[in-house]
Structure formats: structure tokens, C-alpha cells
Amino acid sequence: MRVAVVADSTCDLPAALCERYGIRIIPVTINFGTESYPDDGQSLPRSVFYARFVRYDPLPTTAAFSVGQAEAVFREALAEADHVIAVHIPRSISSLIESAQQAAAQIGNRQVTVFDTGSLSMGAGWLALIAGELAAAGKAPADILGALEDARARLRVWAGLDTLEHLRRSGRDRSPAV
Structure with a gap:
């Protein structure tokens, strides 16, 4: 089979x-405001995504x-x-x-x-x-x-992050404030 x-x-x-x-x-789908891109690695290259991500407010969203x-x-x-x-x-x-x-x-x-x-x-x-x-x-x-x-x-997956700010802004960091 x-x-x-x-x-x-x-x-x-x-x-x-x-x-x-x-x-x-x-x-x-990755959404930056009203702009939507399929996460196919070509429509929105990773380098462009990360450059926009750090300065974009509000945070980009995704759609299934x-x-x-x-x-x-x-x-x-x-x-x-x-x-x-x-x-x-x-x-x-x-x-x-x-x-x-x-x-x-x-x-x-x-x-x-x-x-x-x-x-x-x-x-x-x-x-x-x-x-x-x-x-x-x-x-x-x-x-x-x-x-x-x-x-x-x-x-087990471990990640090192420069900041928790993006997680906090997205609502995904549920840990108490430090």
C-alpha cells in the first residue's frame, strides 16, 4: 500500500x-492588515516576512x-x-x-x-x-x-526568543508579568 x-x-x-x-x-494564509499571502515561501519570502513582522502593528494574523x-x-x-x-x-x-x-x-x-x-x-x-x-x-x-x-x-521543542513582546501582543503568552 x-x-x-x-x-x-x-x-x-x-x-x-x-x-x-x-x-x-x-x-x-498570512495576513498583514488587508494584504493576504499564501505561506508558500514564494509569495512572501521569509526574509520579507520577518522584516515586516518586527515593525508591523498590529501583528500579522494567520488563517487556516x-x-x-x-x-x-x-x-x-x-x-x-x-x-x-x-x-x-x-x-x-x-x-x-x-x-x-x-x-x-x-x-x-x-x-x-x-x-x-x-x-x-x-x-x-x-x-x-x-x-x-x-x-x-x-x-x-x-x-x-x-x-x-x-x-x-x-x-520536545525548545526555543530561545529575543523578546516575549510579540507573544504578549498576540495573546499567546499567558504567563504572569515579570
């Missing part, structure tokens, strides 16, 4: 790794991909594979999983499995990469999902 892997752009996987392991990426976008990518993947494993960031952070699950339901849940990484950024990216490597090696969906569950249980 051939397995295709799909992830969202928040996993921050380099394009070369996605290409090497056939990982399809569904972009989220639509059910239709996910369904289109899943169908494209299923044209080349028998099963799709879709790897996404946690529902506690974003509605991406809900969009993916609705798209999977429209296709047929037996063909698409949506996996909650429980992590962000490259933490989710590492899990997508594990899935991609195992799929490329011809592993079955159950084997890939078992490996993902094991890796998720052991995964």
Missing part, C-alpha cells in the same frame, strides 16, 4: 526535504486553509497513493485539524488519516519528516502512525 504524506506550512519543513520525501504542503484546499490536496495525493497521512499542528492552537478532518470525511475517512502532532513549527515538521521517510520506505499506514505516536510522546 502506497502512503502519501501531507502537512501544513506551519511545520516549517525545508522545500528540499518535502521534495525528497514527497511531502505535500497545504499553505496557511479551507476544507476545499485540503480536499484538493488529498485527492491529488490519492491519485498517486492508496492512503494519506495528514500531519497538522494541535487543535488547541489552530483550526487546521478541523479543516483536514472535514476534507477527509468528504473523501472517505478510510483513505485519509489526520494526525495531531501536539507540537508547533519544526516539532510538527520532524513528525512530518518521519512520516515521509517511512512512507518512502514503503511502510504501511499503521506502522507510520505507530512511529508518529511514539515520536510525539518523546518530542
Whole structure:
């Protein structure tokens, strides 16, 4: 059984790794005020994003991909594979999983499995990469999902930030004031 892997752009996987392991990426949308860009690495290059991010007020926002976008990518993947494993960031952070699950339901849940990484950024990216490597090696969906569950249980992501200001402004820093 051939397995295709799909992830969202928040996993921050380099394009070369996605290409090497056939990982399809569904972009989220980045909004700077009234300007919207798909997070595809080309419409808004990272260097431009970060240059604008530090001086833009209010903070940019993101929007989840639509059910239709996910369904289109899943169908494209299923044209080349028998099963799709879709790897996404946690529902506690974003509605991406809900969009993916609705798209999977429209296709047929037996063909698409949506996996909650429980992590962000490259933490989710590492899990997508594990899935991609195992799929490329011809592993079955159950084997890939078992490996993902094991890796998720052991995964820890640490980040060093210059400032917590952006987290505070976005409402994501719930720690007491220092």
C-alpha cells in the first residue's frame, strides 16, 4: 500500500526535504492588515516576512486553509497513493485539524488519516519528516502512525526568543508579568 504524506506550512519543513520525501504542503494564509499571502515561501519570502513582522502593528494574523484546499490536496495525493497521512499542528492552537478532518470525511475517512502532532513549527515538521521517510520506505499506514505516536510522546521543542513582546501582543503568552 502506497502512503502519501501531507502537512501544513506551519511545520516549517525545508522545500528540499518535502521534495525528497514527497511531502505535500497545504499553505496557511498570512495576513498583514488587508494584504493576504499564501505561506508558500514564494509569495512572501521569509526574509520579507520577518522584516515586516518586527515593525508591523498590529501583528500579522494567520488563517487556516479551507476544507476545499485540503480536499484538493488529498485527492491529488490519492491519485498517486492508496492512503494519506495528514500531519497538522494541535487543535488547541489552530483550526487546521478541523479543516483536514472535514476534507477527509468528504473523501472517505478510510483513505485519509489526520494526525495531531501536539507540537508547533519544526516539532510538527520532524513528525512530518518521519512520516515521509517511512512512507518512502514503503511502510504501511499503521506502522507510520505507530512511529508518529511514539515520536510525539518523546518530542520536545525548545526555543530561545529575543523578546516575549510579540507573544504578549498576540495573546499567546499567558504567563504572569515579570
